[in-house]
Amino acid sequence: MCRGATGMGPGMSSTSYMKIEGLTETQTRPDLCETIPWFKHYQSGVYSSKEKGCIGLLIDDSCGGRCYVDEEIIITRLSGSYEKDLKGNLVLKQSQTLLSGTNAAVQKSFTNHQPIGVIIGDRNGDIGRSLPHRYNVMDLFIITHIWPEKMGAFTGYKMRLQKVDLTRKSWWAAKDSPDPSETRDFETRPEIITCNACTQGSCRTFKGIWTCLNRDCARFWEFIDGPVNAELEYDPVFLSHRFLWDQNSLPETLDLVPQAPVISDRNRDLWRHGENARQGIVCPHCRKCVPRVFLSGWKCTAKHFVSPQPRKNELDCPWSLLVDGPVVSVCDVIALPEIFPHSSPRSGKNAAMPRGGLESFYDQPRFAPKTSGPDIDRVTMAPYVRLRYSVGGDNIGTVDHIVSNTAINAKDRGPNYLFQRFQELDLGLRRERLTHAPVKGLMTGHFLVNSGLPYKFVVTTQSKSFSETHQDVLLAHSRLVWATRQTVAESNHEFQKPNELLLVCYVADMDMGYHDDGEDVLGPTVATLSLGASSTMFLRMKAKYFAGLRKSDKGSTSLTKYDPVLIGCHDYERRKALKDQYDQGLFTEDQYDAERRKILRPMTDAPPIIKMELHHGHMVVMNGQNLQKYYEHKVVPDGGLRFAVTARHIKEQGIKAEDIRMGQYILPPGQAYNGE
Ligand SMILES: O=C(O)CCC(=O)C(=O)O
Numbered sequence: 001m002c003r004g005a006t007g008m009g010p011g012m013s014s015t016s017y018m019k020i021e022g023l024t025e026t027q028t029r030p031d032l033c034e035t036i037p038w039f040k041h042y043q044s045g046v047y048s049s050k051e052k053g054c055i056g057l058l059i060d061d062s063c064g065g066r067c068y069v070d071e072e073i074i075i076t077r078l079s080g081s082y083e084k085d086l087k088g089n090l091v092l093k094q095s096q097t098l099l100s101g102t103n104a105a106v107q108k109s110f111t112n113h114q115p116i117g118v119i120i121g122d123r124n125g126d127i128g129r130s131l132p133h134r135y136n137v138m139d140l141f142i143i144t145h146i147w148p149e150k151m152g153a154f155t156g157y158k159m160r161l162q163k164v165d166l167t168r169k170s171w172w173a174a175k176d177s178p179d180p181s182e183t184r185d186f187e188t189r190p191e192i193i194t195c196n197a198c199t200q201g202s203c204r205t206f207k208g209i210w211t212c213l214n215r216d217c218a219r220f221w222e223f224i225d226g227p228v229n230a231e232l233e234y235d236p237v238f239l240s241h242r243f244l245w246d247q248n249s250l251p252e253t254l255d256l257v258p259q260a261p262v263i264s265d266r267n268r269d270l271w272r273h274g275e276n277a278r279q280g281i282v283c284p285h286c287r288k289c290v291p292r293v294f295l296s297g298w299k300c301t302a303k304h305f306v307s308p309q310p311r312k313n314e315l316d317c318p319w320s321l322l323v324d325g326p327v328v329s330v331c332d333v334i335a336l337p338e339i340f341p342h343s344s345p346r347s348g349k350n351a352a353m354p355r356g357g358l359e360s361f362y363d364q365p366r367f368a369p370k371t372s373g374p375d376i377d378r379v380t381m382a383p384y385v386r387l388r389y390s391v392g393g394d395n396i397g398t399v400d401h402i403v404s405n406t407a408i409n410a411k412d413r414g415p416n417y418l419f420q421r422f423q424e425l426d427l428g429l430r431r432e433r434l435t436h437a438p439v440k441g442l443m444t445g446h447f448l449v450n451s452g453l454p455y456k457f458v459v460t461t462q463s464k465s466f467s468e469t470h471q472d473v474l475l476a477h478s479r480l481v482w483a484t485r486q487t488v489a490e491s492n493h494e495f496q497k498p499n500e501l502l503l504v505c506y507v508a509d510m511d512m513g514y515h516d517d518g519e520d521v522l523g524p525t526v527a528t529l530s531l532g533a534s535s536t537m538f539l540r541m542k543a544k545y546f547a548g549l550r551k552s553d554k555g556s557t558s559l560t561k562y563d564p565v566l567i568g569c570h571d572y573e574r575r576k577a578l579k580d581q582y583d584q585g586l587f588t589e590d591q592y593d594a595e596r597r598k599i600l601r602p603m604t605d606a607p608p609i610i611k612m613e614l615h616h617g618h619m620v621v622m623n624g625q626n627l628q629k630y631y632e633h634k635v636v637p638d639g640g641l642r643f644a645v646t647a648r649h650i651k652e653q654g655i656k657a658e659d660i661r662m663g664q665y666i667l668p669p670g671q672a673y674n675g676e
């Protein structure tokens, strides 16, 4: 059945919905989603909230047959169950329902007259004009009709949306189109015709022909002697009629274009390191979505686009909003209010109060009870305590957790000093766009800066040589050189001096997801120093080794080639027995694969086998090439300001002599760290 919006009548004009006029634009989907609060979905075309239903809609690409965009009306399909055929046409693969998922949210917005923010992408061909930017905020619309159509063997839905504010000409209107007339016709409605078979009314949607739009009726989508599906055109009245929205009858509307904040002493923390620190801001000058790229704040400059490159028409706008503030003390980001009664309690999301005094807080790290986890060896490495996790037998590797204490942290040029200096120095910390990401333009979930030899595998960071790196940063590196040397001395590896440094900074809910640090060009040892807020580090086996096979996005599974059958993997005993038989030549490769297929099942991800609480001043040294090959780690900070300084060795073979010098430095006498 064709359902139209109801309950209209003469009412207030809707001009007040538009807080700011005009177009907001962005070139990447992540920038859009970080900035526009009513459209935070990175992949779907519908953004919904539980309470309101659909609040944001993106129309891009091809919307399928008979989609339509004019100055005030949009007709588009509802999402879900479509696939592209070989020619790139969208084909419905299963009938849609309005009862669940995003279509239920769309239905809810239709019923509630919820205004919806609409964004149009420059791949949309229905608008019939070129668009200035990749993504362009159109305006607020309300769904006026939702109806089913037969699409091949299945039933899918379409919807008609009408712009809320009819008093102003839309920015996407043709240049020569007239301004909206002051006297509009809000009376005319498309004709409603009752179906003889089901007795339900459906409106005249198509030109010169009527069909029943009740999907349960025997005569649904029946066109006797009429045009074939592809020839259907919309009825002129169906396109031209308008509802007048009574503003008082509409639910709370969206702030279509969020205003840039005015930073004051009261809200500074929120925007600097708190809840809003990852929020993008619409530039008040050029209206571009400006994501938080820099730790120092927001800068509306096209120049910060390493990838994708700025477009030709992109303005290099000078607007910026910097959020500097007083240096945060360590006591402000760790939970020790009873010891520092004047400090504000930590607001981190995992904040846990230490049971003992300050010493016990640092000296007795708590770690998750082991399941099938590695052995832990606890030794005193005065003045530190070192916990060594031996992972997966001899040939895999070790993780050393080097636990600091207040005395170490307070030492001259120690962690307390470094935490302060890293805030005072202009280190150039910024988020970078990932080179391989499911969504183009996706940025790291943390700020970073690289120095020494360039490290550019996950993200392309601009690297400074150590000679251009501030000495206080080199002091942190020198602690990691010491820690690396300690660890390597007990292994059968040769010590390779770290020649690279990655400084990462986390604020708000930033984190670093599961990854490994195991590029071919990297040495086997990776050492990290934590400064500031606490965090939790997890280590787990990679899924393909844990399960022995992996599932592709399309649902097929493939066996892991050269499966090492690591201690701790799923179904270890049976897999090991098969592998032994294969290694002894009792199976051909095909037989081995066939036997493996009988027992292996796709798994959910492996559970973490190490969970370490990293506090201010702690160091972690991961040692072993295979540790990075077979295992992965992630870090989830508690919230609040945290720096992680990581030192690795990049193999020098094939690197030019002048570049090798980028990874070398000499500290003034007595300043290289010696473990005290
Ligand atoms: O934040 C941390 O402690 C670790 C960072 C890390 O894993 C990395 O930089 O690769």
Ligand SMILES: [Fe+2]
Residues within 6 Å of the ligand: 515, 516, 517, 633
């Ligand atoms: Fe890492």
